[in-house]
Amino acid sequence: MKKIVYFNQIFFLTFLLISVGSITSIGDCNLIRDIIAEDVQSIALINQVQNITNKTEIFLPDPISVDMSYRTAIMTRCSVRRFNYFESIEDEKLSTILWVAYGIRDDGSRTVHSFEGSHSTVIYVFRDDAVYTYHPKNHSLILFQTGNLRRIVNWQHIAPIQIGLVWDSNKNDDANYSSIELGEISQDIYLMANAIGLGIVTSGLTGFDEIDLPEHHIGRIVMPLGYPQTEPVFEYNPNLISFLPRVQDVDIDLKTVIEGRKIKTSFNGDVDKKDLGQLLWASYGFSYYLDITDITTNEVERHRTVPSASCVYPLVYFAITSNGIFRYVPHVLHLNPYSDNQFYSSNWDLPVLSFLIPVGGGDFREEIAQASSQYDIASAPLIIVSTLQFSSPSDIQWYWYFEAGASANNVMLESTLLNFHAGMVKPIDMQSINSLLRLYAGYLPLLIIPVGE
Numbered sequence: 001m002k003k004i005v006y007f008n009q010i011f012f013l014t015f016l017l018i019s020v021g022s023i024t025s026i027g028d029c030n031l032i033r034d035i036i037a038e039d040v041q042s043i044a045l046i047n048q049v050q051n052i053t054n055k056t057e058i059f060l061p062d063p064i065s066v067d068m069s070y071r072t073a074i075m076t077r078c079s080v081r082r083f084n085y086f087e088s089i090e091d092e093k094l095s096t097i098l099w100v101a102y103g104i105r106d107d108g109s110r111t112v113h114s115f116e117g118s119h120s121t122v123i124y125v126f127r128d129d130a131v132y133t134y135h136p137k138n139h140s141l142i143l144f145q146t147g148n149l150r151r152i153v154n155w156q157h158i159a160p161i162q163i164g165l166v167w168d169s170n171k172n173d174d175a176n177y178s179s180i181e182l183g184e185i186s187q188d189i190y191l192m193a194n195a196i197g198l199g200i201v202t203s204g205l206t207g208f209d210e211i212d213l214p215e216h217h218i219g220r221i222v223m224p225l226g227y228p229q230t231e232p233v234f235e236y237n238p239n240l241i242s243f244l245p246r247v248q249d250v251d252i253d254l255k256t257v258i259e260g261r262k263i264k265t266s267f268n269g270d271v272d273k274k275d276l277g278q279l280l281w282a283s284y285g286f287s288y289y290l291d292i293t294d295i296t297t298n299e300v301e302r303h304r305t306v307p308s309a310s311c312v313y314p315l316v317y318f319a320i321t322s323n324g325i326f327r328y329v330p331h332v333l334h335l336n337p338y339s340d341n342q343f344y345s346s347n348w349d350l351p352v353l354s355f356l357i358p359v360g361g362g363d364f365r366e367e368i369a370q371a372s373s374q375y376d377i378a379s380a381p382l383i384i385v386s387t388l389q390f391s392s393p394s395d396i397q398w399y400w401y402f403e404a405g406a407s408a409n410n411v412m413l414e415s416t417l418l419n420f421h422a423g424m425v426k427p428i429d430m431q432s433i434n435s436l437l438r439l440y441a442g443y444l445p446l447l448i449i450p451v452g453e
């Protein structure tokens, strides 16, 4: 294992040295020279890598307060891929990111909802000196391994901190459903990083294979964290026409919303059209802002409320209420709901017009509930179903459950803001759900989200 690491480092250094010749800016040359110097040091460290048996624990400071409203944080969510490598992140900010990701709330529960009762994620934090695991109970970092492994775990994006999201298969043995929680965590990290001036991106292609993790720890996602090289710039640019009620900003920050999230298993009350529009927008809608940051650093002009691997956005959302079943169309470009050609539309600056297509009249909540893992959701005034409209290789199927988890997390936060609560339920009878939603074979229901009072 050490040899592989060493070989890769040499390969990486050679690659960097060759790259220096092709880079003209003096700033970039200096950066690369410093990175090479740092790499030489890290090779020395990696050669002495040792698993620490006497655990070293670093207690994190309290999370900081946040100024940005929760809805602005979603509206301006974006992926950042270039970071100021030598600008370190203050401990308070790292603490805030880790708390929102997987920390403990004032009532003793976690910041993210546990899908089916198991918190099956371990967060690894890759810093310049060592790799740590985050321990929510003590809000601390425990040393896992010394050495600078940041560019091994993430060869795509160079950043001062790399956050590794790892699936603990001893706690949940389902490769797809365990990714729901990873998606929730990643979404909280995106929103908080945004709110406190840091950049972040989800990386599904990682170097976890080269890191000696315990056998039941399966590396899934790496999120590089740092100050962006180019500050993202947004311009408020909503549509002139809107078929669904417009989403309004509310002066409540993400931390407050997360602390206020309620978990209940019984649902009742009413959800009006305005609430419905906002909940669906949070699940998979488009931002009202245009990203006018330099196009070379970010090619997506109108971001959506969640990230998607390769910008594919293959999920389709349905709302089931006492009045019927409705398909959510987040963009007028997706007008033909039965076409698979939804890809890349978020790269284009076209007016976003979202609306609902009635799929069936009548109350089908009971039928949906019967086809789910929790019958008592039948009384929920709103049931949202996410489905996958895409046949993907099975080894990356978990990507789409991850996306559904990020989206469900938004619905939960939005529900809290609207004084509702939401849950997450497994679809069991796929055939019945597909037939109720009038979907042909090939669609896969991923997650059911009941919402109510």
Ligand SMILES: Cc1cc2nc3c(=O)[nH]c(=O)nc-3n(C[C@H](O)[C@H](O)[C@H](O)COP(=O)(O)O)c2cc1C
Residues within 6 Å of the ligand: 077, 078, 079, 080, 081, 156, 201, 202, 203, 204, 205, 300, 303, 304, 306, 307, 308, 309, 310, 311, 399, 402, 403
């Ligand atoms: C599961 C998943 C895997 C991803 N993997 C990568 C990756 O390996 N490299 C990368 O640069 N971006 C990756 N992304 C980020 C997407 O490319 C990004 O979300 C998408 O292009 C939309 O851009 P936005 O997040 O800026 O709106 C991934 C996103 C998800 C959800």
